[in-house]
Amino acid sequence: MKLVTFDQDGHPQRIGVLDGTEIAVLDPATPAFASMQALIEAGPEGLDAARAATDAAPRVPVAQARLRAPLPVPIQMRDCLTFEMHLRNARGRMQGIDPMQVEMPQVWYDQPIYYKANRFSVSGPEDEVIWPQGETRLDYELELACIIGKGGGDISRADAPGHVWGFTIFNDFSARDHQMAEMAGGLGPAKGKDFRTANAMGPCIVTADEIGDGSGLTMVARVNGEEWSRGSSSTMHHDFARIIEHVSRDEILHPGEILGSGTVGEGCGLELGKFLNPGDVVELEIEGIGILRNTIAQTRR
Missing domain, CATH: 3.90.850.10 (Fumarylacetoacetase-like, C-terminal domain)
Incomplete structure (x- = not known):
């Protein structure tokens, strides 16, 4: 998977799966999807959940989003x-x-x-x-x-x-x-x-x-x-x-x-x-x- 952190007008910063010209938006209400750091800390189970959520996730065109650093403030x-x-x-x-x-x-x-x-x-x-x-x-x-x-x-x-x-x-x-x-x-x-x-x-x-x-x-x-x-x-x-x-x-x-x-x-x-x-x-x-x-x-x- 290609994972991104992005901004979009009217929404707080979110993460998603980059799929061609679209981003499959991962629901930030799910703890593992709250940020890229949260997804990393969720381990293999978090990645499995992201894969499972991708098909049904809402989509945002990449052209309408602002990609950010995938880890905006790394821990080290x-x-x-x-x-x-x-x-x-x-x-x-x-x-x-x-x-x-x-x-x-x-x-x-x-x-x-x-x-x-x-x-x-x-x-x-x-x-x-x-x-x-x-x-x-x-x-x-x-x-x-x-x-x-x-x-x-x-x-x-x-x-x-x-x-x-x-x-x-x-x-x-x-x-x-x-x-x-x-x-x-x-x-x-x-x-x-x-x-x-x-x-x-x-x-x-x-x-x-x-x-x-x-x-x-x-x-x-x-x-x-x-x-x-x-x-x-x-x-x-x-x-x-x-x-x-x-x-x-x-x-x-x-x-x-x-x-x-x-x-x-x-x-x-x-x-x-x-x-x-x-x-x-x-x-x-x-x-x-x-x-x-x-x-x-x-x-x-």
């Missing part, structure tokens, strides 16, 4: 860095050397590395992304994100797929001036990633039974209709099962947590030597999920 967000060519390309650009000459830290191969993102700075499909104050190099990042459905701690790699609820598209917009300055101090990213609207996701969550483990998906980014990036989730060095195993070590993962894959190789402007401009329209497309479209604010702050 972590973003990894699992694509080797992204790291090589980015560091190669910054150091002025061939990407294959970049010295890779051993820890990157040993374990998934990640940071915790600002869960309150989420935006959704068609939302405008602000231009952070003083920034000159605003960038997009083409990523796949996994949503945890079943919580737990010390989850084994073999058991990890059973903890995945679904996948969505993630655009980890980045203020590169801010990011580079603060990370030179040994911590971060902070303002380079946490600004309002920076974490765009959507347009839907595709459940794991429909899309599998998230591997082998074609990933494309376009700016103003021109293709800038193309890659595949098959090039992740650490898959989501390994990510879940590592993140849950000595920690508890909770239903509704979001784990980003990191940026696919050549999946951002930094790797390509070009950046966004005010008014640009950024589209990320991932096979089996759809298109996440955002517009950059017309005015620099």
